[in-house]
Amino acid sequence: NAGVTQTPKFRVLKTGQSMTLLCAQDMNHEYMYWYRQDPGMGLRLIHYSVGEGTTAKGEVPDGYNVSRLKKQNFLLGLESAAPSQTSVYFCASSTGTGEYNEQFFGPGTRLTVL
């Protein structure tokens, strides 16, 4: 099992460009999450999904959109990239049920917006 995978691993964008980050999991998890992590700060939740076809806003959703058309995939879109979106983006998944809701993380995408 690959677990959680993310593509691409690195990307450099110019201000105003758009892009999509792909997350895939093969653990049949219901819940999927997109986080960003900046130096000196904890993981901040951007958007999450509790099942195929559903999405919800997290703590910092502005400037991002998501889609969960298939259970195993969770896409994060940047509509018009800004330098403030330079960050490391992590995708995670979990069963989402019950009290033991361990999240499994992908390797991350390092995004730089110039």
Next chain:
Amino acid sequence: GQNIDQPTEMTATEGAIVQINCTYQTSGFNGLFWYQQHAGEAPTFLSYNVLDGLEEKGRFSSFLSRSKGYSYLLLKELQMKDSASYLCAPTDSNYQLIWGAGTKLIIKP
């Protein structure tokens, strides 16, 4: 509101013991996770506590006091590979993890 407080950075010596504290306030509570994150890598699961007391797993132990909103991670027989950030993450009433900023642990020979 929701708040997690843990030290920003700690330094310890190889072979020694270190305790990383975490205090939290969340809207509801359903257990607490500790994750390890090496520089440039993804967080990985270390431990989970839902009941008061100590959970031991090899060189790592984690303690929880629900009434005090307090947890700690205890690392014994420190090795250089333990240099990493340690993230405290209590869960809220919806079982979702609330992430602290993490404690960067530096191990010196």
